[in-house]
Amino acid sequence: MRDITKTFPGVIALKDVNLTVRRGEIHAICGENGAGKSTLMKVLSGVYPHGSYSGDIEFDGEPCRFADIRGSERRGIVIIHQELALCPNLSIEENIFLGNERARHGVIDWMRTHSEAAALLQRVGLSEHPATPAMDLGVGKQQLVEIAKALSKEVRLLILDEPTAALNDEDSAHLLDLLRGLRDEGITCVIISHKLNEIEAIADSVTILRDGRTIETLDMVNDNVTEDRIIAGMVGRDLEHRFPEHVPNIGEEVLRIEDWTVHSPTQHGRVVVAGANLRLRRGEIVGLAGLMGAGRTELAMSVFGRSYGIGISGRVYKDGVEVHLRTVRDAIRHGIAYATEDRKRYGLNLIEDIKRNVSAAALTKLATAGWVHENEEYRVATGFQASMNIKAPTVSAITGKLSGGNQQKVVLSKWLFTDADVLILDEPTRGIDVGAKYEIYSIINQMADQGKAVLVISSELPELLGVCDRVYAMSAGRITGEVARAEATPERLMQYMTKVKEQ
Template identity: 60%
Template sequence: MTPLLEMRAITKAFPGVKALDQVNLQVKEGEIHAICGENGAGKSTLMKVLSGVYAAGSYEGDIIYKGEVAQFKSIRDSEARGIIIIHQELALIPLLSIAENIHLGNERSQYGCINWAESFQAAQELLKKVGLNEAPGTRVETLGVGKQQLVEIAKALSRNVRLLILDEPTAALSETDSQALLDLLLELKTQGVTSIIITHKLNEVRRVADRVTVIRDGASISTLDAEREPVTEDRIVRDMVGRDMTHRYPARERRCGSVAMEVSHWNVWHPEQRDRQIIHDLSLRVHAGEVVGIAGLMGAGRTELAMSVFGHSWGGRITGEVSMHGKPVDTSTVSRAIAAGLAYVTEDRKSLGLILEESIQRNTTMARLDAVSSWGVINGAEETAVAERYRQNMRIRTPSVFQKVAHLSGGNQQKVVLSKWLFTSPEVLILDEPTRGIDVGAKYEIYGIINELSKAGKGVVMISSELPELLGMCDRIYVMSEGSFVGEMSADDASQERIMSLIVRK
């Protein structure tokens, strides 16, 4: 059978780096095809070539679609052929309604006037197909990320999609929303829609993918067929990183010292809904050299807790006390929290952790510019030396520290965020979903960094939605539900079942 899509010997270069080198991909009609690889392997670049983001002529090789050579000059060209890409950063306009977003650029109109009745009716039918019960007139800004993903898919269906490309579609979703999205892809498959899914979540690959193509360092390494052979996570990982990873979490000698940070009777109210309390009388402690985990479902208040402690970055009417090494400290502003020895790596690195259009150098030093300046003037040579030191120590893959952070892969962006906060010499580092959206190889490197911090006597608070990650990395785990701690246990006593039973019991 002739495949729906073939990409032959695709090569794409940028200044100083070859992103794709003779990559081959074949996708059969009606299948779900997963593409796996480390951050920076070239997965997203390959899909941008396919969808016309990188126009024909800017790369070498051929795209064969429906048996014909295709040369897409723009996204509009590929969409006209039924190829729709949904990027990790959703392309919706928050202040417009669901219906307006679905038909944006493809309006139902006559004589230059939009037929709103027809638009809303068509949107209603599409929303039903994707299982979204919201009214078509609902503004997108009121929807959660999971529902926004469904709007994007409804938008793709409105364009008569034949080949749907999803780039990390579940990276920011809860477990429930992720499962719903995967179920939808399986349903669309029965309706004749072919899908390509880029994801780091290998359990999702094993659940829905008919075939898996692994890309490493810009080259296609293997294509695994689930019908012909067992597609195991270990096999995918081996092809992704070029080696076996018997242990997903590096070994660490656990040695906890005195209490480095203690938060006592912490209460936080919603910044806008002033009568709604989000954090309820929480207390926690972190010892020097200890990795403390916070488990809980999305919406449990984990991020709100972290941000409120770090400079009161979120919340209102905050009460409670923070102590460092037994002495009360003022963390009411970010600068005071940094001065007290705290650092916070946000879960949203692109919006809150980095300035994407600035260089690696500037992002690395921005939280402590006083250390590379005198009399208010930045010493450029010293700033470059600091950034270069962290580039080497953190193994950030980049030709230069002067490169814009926007051009880095997710894993390398996360390393820049970590570098920024390590440069402040914190006593306690709060990590909020530190490995979200990055591959297993980069995860392992970040786990190694966490272990090095612990070995150096730093306290680490690790918030994660991945329970195996908490069990593999933490000395002690707090379980959080609805703004309260409902349990605390040592890593030796913890299990996924025990943690989930505490969450459900609340």
């Protein structure tokens, strides 16, 4: 790709970007949110057709001018987007060959469809029956079905946009092993990822974008590339510390949860949280560590107005007084906020603008006799835009068009506007780059400095160790350990995260 320039109304997304990928390599593309990574890949794959950008694309030495995705797929270029595109109500085999059906005389050949799908599933390491509905698969397996779909199109260049963003460690490791196997077969891969440790482990070379421009391309082996080296290119400066300095000022207890037990609403009799006890103090940042399925999110959501679970028992104390949080409104009224791990699905209205998202959880503060004062709503949102450094032209910008880091700032603004003094942040930096992460960490520190208690749920142990004053660990629905910051190590937390507390 030579001198690729792509503009949107009022925004230059790409400016004279150059990218060279060698046959049979895994080539990583890194950059902060908004650097132009996904836009560049959409140009390459024909999502943005020839004529909507300037510059040249060459594939196997031949010029390419794709009018649409089908044009790029005919050449063997297939893109798997971050938001998976499977149809949940269709079977695995129907999804694999959707738009590329195995037909004879205009009628689908189901025997051929089934046998070819089974072979592709075996190739990507899935044992599921091809007739299994896609909705019955976890995110990790859905990602593998997307790769099987790409292989069915005789892919030569596979583009993956944040393929492991929503995966647990086991699924991520399996996916990376699969990519290594595809590389050995001669299939070229381009991978966009914020997980620098994965890039360091799998990539042969890396191209860094910043502000829509190519900064440099590095050979991972010959250039001795490290995570810090990539970060310096991404943010334009050395990050001496991944986490901002913070001196806590911890006060009295503000929230205490005692003997909290939650049952699954879908699996009869299954206990997902068992006798959990934890406490939060003003000005304190507390972490909650655990492997996938440990019950961290279920604990948080059940406390937040019983928005998850049935058969809930236990007690919640706020400022030393027992409170009954039967609904989300009760939780908000008692100063408790919960920022979900899935901001796109549950945290934001993506088709609304910033100001309406900011005001959504505390609209009564802006209303008189049931009418919202729009000027006041605009003033409040503009204030948060400035204080949270939300990068958007105005607060009238559509939230769905913001980068992941800026969307997360809108989520935090929404809950800060409720005047909550307990903030539960579930995976607050998932899917955002290191520069934006640093800003989110700074905001979390500011919340604590204002006397709020912050509970951070994260799958990244370095994040918990770098941000939190104290960390709880969960395993199989139980709190199995509590460690002060000075005594916390990844090894010690992992010991707690992999054991079941004795009865």
